[in-house]
Amino acid sequence: MTTPKIIPARNWGQRAVALLLIIIVALLVSLVATSRHIIWSAIPQYIFDETILDGIKLTILFTVLSMVISIIAGAILAMMRLSPNPVLSAFASLYIWFFRGTPLLVQIIFWFNIQLFIPSIDIGSFHVDTNSIITAFIAALLALSLNEAAYMAEIIRGGLMAVDSGQHEAAKALGYTPGQAMLRIIFPQALRVIIPPIGNQTISMLKTTSLVSIVAAQDLLTRAQNIYARNFLIIELLIVASIWYLVMTTIASAIQFIVEQRLGKSTNQTPGFVTNALRLMRAEGRNG
Template sequence: MPAAQPGRIVPAAYWTQRILALALTLGVIAAGLIVSRSDQVQWSVIPQYFFDASILQGIRLTLILTFLAIAAGLVGGIILAMLRGSGNSVLVGFAYLYIWFFRGTPLLVQLIFWFNIQLFLPEIGFGSHSIPTNALISSFTAAMLALGLNEAAYMSEIVRGGILAVDRGQSEAATALGYTPYQTFRHIIMPQALRVIIPPIGNQTISMLKTTSLVSIVAAQDLLTRVQNIYAKNFLVIELLFVAASWYLIMTSIAIVMQAWIERRFSQEGPARASSGAPRWSFNQLLWRG
């Protein structure tokens, strides 16, 4: 074997990694062959249901639930973050209690609770004017309440972390220039905090696209519910679940691309990082100062 030339860098041969990579590749190929050659799956019917009208309606509802839940969660999260920094023990206690409860109980339990709320609250109203709870809280409304209220608990921590990541000197400079607390928050703090907030919000949105499948337990007619309705009639369970999984992958892939694009737009001026040892925000001073 000829000697290595002086100054030439010879990469190390990591044989363990190569063997593991080969084993994984062969395993994936073998699994694909086993699945594709199964006589129990009618692969030819999958394209027939991929753009079925009922499936497309389920996709539409899934996207609506995702958008509304994230929007409600973001608004609720901002309010909760402000309450936690209010300095008022009652408001702070309420925010802590809310976050503790909704993060500490399963979302599936919350869905079932809202769907069955009429069991202990038959009517909603004031005085002689009341509406039956069944008429007001439909499966869609129950799904929205559960998803939105639960998401607010997580969004509050995301918003609070983003605001606390901004240097406190920004608020002091805005105050010196005569900015009101709202103007400081709207024009100075939030644009910088968004660089920190957007990545986890994007992750929450992608997660919510899949979490909406839980609403099938209350028959909210989302994508998974529509798929279940179809295979309950034709018994093509695996085929229809493959259709649902494919659509979830498509939607999450699009969301990932959009998240990356938004992150690039907000990071053009660099990340919002305070210098080491710089004072951090006091929520009480930032959002509630007189």
């Protein structure tokens, strides 16, 4: 007796939608490519323009610095949020509520104009003009870092809470202090939960830095705007900026994928140190 051949059902609805999408995309590409109002020859000319490359460097610098600062601040805020001390927990909750509840663009403009209500910093005989400290670069960096710290705090807190509660008890049984348990046991295990969203936030930050152009912080978008303000090649320069943003986010996505793959292998191959220690202690107890 022969086994009947299974023929998958043809989903004509999906095929029709796919065909419609192909037609729409093809029409949009054709519409843009054949536009007489875009000087395509100008795009290669500005791809490696020195001004554009300087803007890319500053965009990467903004991304790296703001992510480093926000991760450190976010870790502190996450531990404060989880603290049994009501003052620390309330402060962290208030910080997260405020910075996640107000638009980043507003925060950038606020820091850039802080000299309007704090014109100078006076501490005893020390006097300094606020404008000399809070430059466009510092204002943008403060806004990006402090805003991102609120999101990092929730990401890290979620990662810490994902660690099995038995790990806390095991660390305590092994004589670890709460600080030692957090740094040596809990936090390393939470990394496998924390790393993926941090990677996503870093990729998002690469694009979010474009908001600092509102205060002329000389990032990639600001440099592109400066050029098209002189030659009026608005669409062409925006395409150049978009190409570089795509390149940077693609590289960042590839790095994130590699890190996640290696992290996944390491967590799958090596069991937790505390779990092993507890097993050993239990075995010794039974043998004794």
